[in-house]
Amino acid sequence: MNIRRGPASGPALALVAVLAAGCLPAVAWLPDGQRIAYVHEGAVWLTDLAGQRTRLYAATGETPWFVSAAPAGRRLAIVSVGNGCTRLALLDVAGRIEWSLTFPGNDAEDAAAPGLAFPAHPWNADGTKLLVIAGQTLLAASIPSRAVEALALNAVDARFSPADTVIALTGTTTGGLALAGIGDGARRPAPWRFPPGTPDDARPRLTADGSAIWVSSTRTGARTVLADRQGRILFTGAREFESAGPDDRSYLTRDGGWALVRADGATTNLNPAYNRLVQTEVNWQMEGQRAGADTPIKADPEFTSLPAWSPDHTRFAVMTKSLLVVVDVARNEITPIAKW
DSSP: OEEEEOOOOSSOOOHHHHHHTTOOOOEEEOTTSSEEEEEETTEEEEEETTSOEEEEEOOTTOEEEEEEEOSSSSEEEEEEEETTEEEEEEEETTSOEEEEEEEESOOTTOTTSOSEEOOSSOBOTTSSEEEEEETTEEEEEETTTTEEEEEEESEEEEEEOTTSOEEEEEEOSSTTTOEEEEOSTTOOOEEEOOOTTOOTTOOOEEOTTSSEEEEEOOSTTOSEEEEETTOOEEEEESSOOOEEOSSTTEEEEOTTSOEEEETTSOEEEOHHHHHHHHHHHHHHHHHHHHTTOOOOOOSSOOBOSOOEEOTTSSEEEEEBSSEEEEEETTTTEEEEEEEO
C-alpha cells in the first residue's frame, strides 16, 4: 500500500469521538435514487424501494459496520472488522471486491469496533477518491492509482470541495482556538474560530462548500449554530442538530420529533412521519410477541443509523433496530422498506 505522509497538527482525538460526532453511515443511497445499501446482521444488503433485497456482501469472520455509495458510477465502500483488523473494501454493485486495504487493530475503546470510519461525506464528485479516518489520521484514497495519502492527524471532519480539493477540520473541539482547516494547494493550516458559547464537547460538521460549520452551542435560546471560519454566527436554531439537511443551510433534528430547520427561519414539521414510524414499530413488535418473542414493546424507536438523504434531496432513509424506512419530506410520510 502506497501511503504518502502529510502534515500533522493539533492534539489527539480518539476515534470513538469521531464516531460519536455522527460518522455512522450504515445506510447509503445509490446514485439512481432507487436502491439503498445498508448494514444489518453481519452483512451488507442492497434493496430497492419495494423491499426486494439481496445480500451484497458477507465474509466469514468479518462484521461490516459502515457502507457508503459513490455519487457517480456503481461503487460502494465498506468498513468491516475481523480477526483483529479493520478492512476498507471497494465493491461493485454485484458485491465483487475491486480493491481492499487492511489496517491492523480495531478501535482501542472496543475490540469489536473498527479503527476506521468515513466522514459524513467521504467521496469526491466523480467517485474516484475517498476520504477515511484511520484512528486519528485523515487518509485520501485514489481508486484509479490505488494510492493512499495521509493528509492530517486529529481529523474532526473532512470532505472534498466542489473544486476537488480536500477541506478538513483538524485539532480539538475544546478551547475555541484549537481548530484548523486544510484545503489549499500548500495545505497550510488556517485557523478556524468557534462562535461564542461553544461547549467543550462540541463536534463541528462542515457544510458542503467548506465555508461554514454546524456546531452545538450553549448560547441563550440556541441549540445549534451555523458559523463561518471567523466564528461569526450566520444562523441560530433552538433545536438540537442531528444531521445536515439536504443543502448547506438546513439541518435535521429529532429534538421533540423530526423537523427540518432552515437557516432562513422556516421549519418543516415532520412529526406526522415520525409518529407513523413509532406506530409501525409498535405494530411490528406486537406481531413479534404474537409469534412468541418475549422482548418488551418500546414506543420510542432506537435508531441505528443517521438519516441518509436521497440523491434528489427529497427523502431520507434511516434505520432503527426493527426497520429500514424512507421518509418523504414533502408528503410527510414514511415507507417501510425492510423489517427484521
